[in-house]
Amino acid sequence: MPQPAKFESRTDLISQLRDYDWREKLKQISEKHKSTGLLGAIHFSVMGSTFRAFRRNKSKEIGPAKVFRNWAVEKLYKGFLPNLLQVHSQAEYDLWLGRFTGTLRRAWETELGYSIPDVNYPDSAA
Numbered sequence: 001m002p003q004p005a006k007f008e009s010r011t012d013l014i015s016q017l018r019d020y021d022w023r024e025k026l027k028q029i030s031e032k033h034k035s036t037g038l039l040g041a042i043h044f045s046v047m048g049s050t051f052r053a054f055r056r057n058k059s060k061e062i063g064p065a066k067v068f069r070n071w072a073v074e075k076l077y078k079g080f081l082p083n084l085l086q087v088h089s090q091a092e093y094d095l096w097l098g099r100f101t102g103t104l105r106r107a108w109e110t111e112l113g114y115s116i117p118d119v120n121y122p123d124s125a126a
Contacts, residue, residue, distance in 0.1 A: 042072050057112045064112060071107045075100070 007013040029041045051064035080100065087093045108116040 039073060042069050042076070046072070054112070054117075055114075060111065062111050064108070067108055067111045068104070070111075071104050075103065 005016065007016065029045075032041070046065055046069050049065075051068065054064040056063035084096060084100075087096050105116050108114075
């Protein structure tokens with residue numbers, strides 16, 4: 001079973017993400033889920049247990065995994081990657097990321113009725 005990545009700092013996280021071969025990973029995922037396509041890849045990659053620590057919205061009969069999957073599908077079909085490829089600096093990336101994650105926060109709050117928790121890294125104040 002693959003081990004989760006560990007990051008010592010925000011800088012370490014950025015470095016590892018920058019060096020990762022995303023094209024190859026997307027190719028592998030596409031090949032693995034050829035019969036179900038990208039939608040299948042999203043569905044099978046994010047199961048209910050991924051978000052088991054977060055409560056579901058019982059009145060709407062929807063859980064966090066479904067909220068995330070719906071959001072991810074929408075973002076993929078609305079072309080988030082071409083927008084990301086227009087980013088050419090750290091400042092532009094920070095702005096893009098804030099907008100991008102803001103759409104997930106809004107979907108989460110709308111569907112689940114509470115704010116998505118913040119994630120903090122050791123040197124996030126930097």
